[in-house]
Amino acid sequence: MPLNTDAKKNIIKKVISNQDYRDEVLVIIDEIFLDYCISFFKQVVYAKIDALGEKSDWYKKVFLNPDLPKEQIAINSGLNMKSITNAFNSSKKEVVIQASYDNYNRLQKTINDLVSNGNNFEIKLSIKFKDVAVDLTVAESLIVINTIAVKRAEIRGGMWSAVGKQVEKPLMTTLCMLFNVPFEYHVQDSNPDSFREVDFYVLSKDGKKLRTEVKLMGKGNPESADAIFARQPAIFLADKLSDKNKKQAEMLNVQWIELRNKGGYKRFQEVLNALNVPNSDLNGDLNTRLDEILKERELSGNILKKFKICK
Template sequence: MTLTGIVIRNIIRKLLTGQDYRSEIVTLLDAEFLQYVVDFFKRVACAKLDNKDITVDWYKKEFLCPDLFSPQEVAIHSGLNKKTITNMYNSGRRQIVLDASVEHYDALYATINSLTEQDSIDVSLTIRFRDVSVDLNINESMIVINTLAVKRSAISGGLWSTAGKQVEKPLMATLCALFQVPQKYYDQGNLPESQRESDFYLFNDTKEGFPCEVKLMGKGNPESADAVYARGSRVLVANTLSDLNKEQMNANGIFWVELKEIDDYKRFEQVLNALSIPYKSFTGDLQSALDKILPAVIQSDEIQDSVTPEAVLRERERDDDSSPQLLVEFE
C-alpha cells in the first residue's frame, strides 16, 4: 500500500500542530474497505448466478481458485490473512499459502455447518445487482461476512504500517526545515548500509551520525521504545510516549520528542542543541511555515512510491560553507 502526498502532508501537519492524525488513516481505511465491499458483493452475486445449477460448494470453486486470484486474495477469501499463514508455517510461498487457505476454508465451513445445525437460527443475505437479486443462505452469509472482516483487518494493518513508514523521513525533514537546519546536516543520500536500518540520521560538523527513530504508535505500545534500544538510536520522535518511556530514555541519554500537544515540536530545538547541530529558533507562525515547508518536502500530490523524499537525498558540494543550503528560507 502507498499513500498520496496530500495525505502525508496532512498527517505531518496534524502531528506538528497537536491534532490527532489518525482521522486521516481511518478515512482512507473506510473508503478502501467500502469500495472492496461493493466489488466483492458484485463478484459474489455473479458467481452465485453462474453456479445456480451446480451442487458443489460454489464459493470455494469461484473464490479459492488460484487461476483467478492471487495467493493473498485466496487467503482473504478463505478467512485468513496471508501474514497469519506466513507466521503459522514460517513461509509465505505460493503453494503453502494456497494449501493453507483451502485447509482453513474447509475447517471454517465445517464449523459453520455444525453451528447452524445445532442452533435454530436462520440468517440470509440478499444482494441486489442490476435488478437481479441473489440470496445467500446462512452458511454462505457467514462465509462472506467472515471474509469481509478479515479483509478490513488486512487493510487496516497495511495502512497503519504504511503510514508509519512513509511519514518517518518527511516528518524529520520538516522538523529540520522548521528550525532552519542546513540540508547537509540531514542528507540521507550517502548513508552506508550499516546505517540504513534507522529511520533517519542527523549529522554534526564532524560528520558524526545520530540515528533517529520515528514511531506513531499510541501510548502503551512497547515497540516505540524497544526499537530505540535495539537500533542504538539517539533520538526518538513519537506521537505518544508513556511517562515510563520518557524516564527510561532520559536515564539512557536518549533524546525524545513527543508530538501530542500544540507546542510539543519545540522540544526538537533541545535535541539539535544537545547534538551540536546548527539551527535557528523558530518563532514564526507554524501554519504559515508548514505551508512553505511541506510542498518542498513532499513535492507531489500523487502516490508516493518511495519512503524517502528527494529533499533529503540531494548531495551538494559547496565551496563556501559560510552560506549553507536550506530547504526553505523564512523572511
C-alpha cells in the same frame, strides 16, 4: 498501500501541530474497504448466478481458484498472509493454497455445526446489483461476512504500517526545515549500511552522524520502544510516549521528543541544540510555515521525478 500526497501532508501537519492524525488514516481505510466490498459483492452475485443448478461449492470454486493471486485466495478462505507465513514459515503459493483450503473446510464445518445445532437465528444476505439479485443461505452469508471482516483487518494493518514507513522520514525532514537545519546536515543520500534500520539521521557541527528513530505509536507501546532503544539512537521522536519510555530514554542518554505534548515540536530544537546540530528559530506562525514547507517539498519532489525521467 501507498499514501497519496495530500494524506501525507495532512498527517505530518497534524502530528507536528499536536493534533490526532488518526482520522486521516481511518478515512483512507474506510474508502479502501468500502471499495473492496462493492467489488467483492459484485463477484459474489455473478458467482452465485453462474452456479445456479449446480451442486458444487460455488464459493470455493470461484474464490479459492488456484489461478487467483495467493493473497486473494488466503483472504477468501478467512486467513491473511501473515498468519500463513507465521504458521508454516513459507509464503509459497502451494503452501498458501493448502492452508487456505484447510481453513475454509474448518470454517465450513464450524458454520454447519452452528446451523445444525438448532440455534434460533437466521442470517441471510440479499445482494442486488443492477437488475440482478441473489439470496445467500445462512452458511454462505457467514462465509461472506467472515471474508470481509478478514479483509478489513488486513487493510487496517497494512495502512497503519504504511503510515509509519511513508510518513516518518518526510516528518523528520519537515521538522528540520521548520527549524532551518541546513540541508547538508540532514540529507539522507549517504546513509551507510549500518544505518539501514534507522529511520533518519542528523549531522552535528563536528561531523557526527546522530541516529534518529521515529515512531508514530500509541501511548503505552513499550515493545516498539524497546526495539528502538536496542538500536541505540541519539534521538527518539514519537507521537506519544509513556512515562516509562521517557525514563528509558533518559537512562540510556537518548534525547526524546513527544509531539503530542502541547508545543512538543519545540523540544526538537532543544534537542538539536543539545547535540550541537546547526539550526535557527522558527520563522513566523507554525501552521503557515508548515504549509509553506510541505508545498515546497511537494514541488521539489515533482521536479526531482521529472529530472530522473529525463535522464
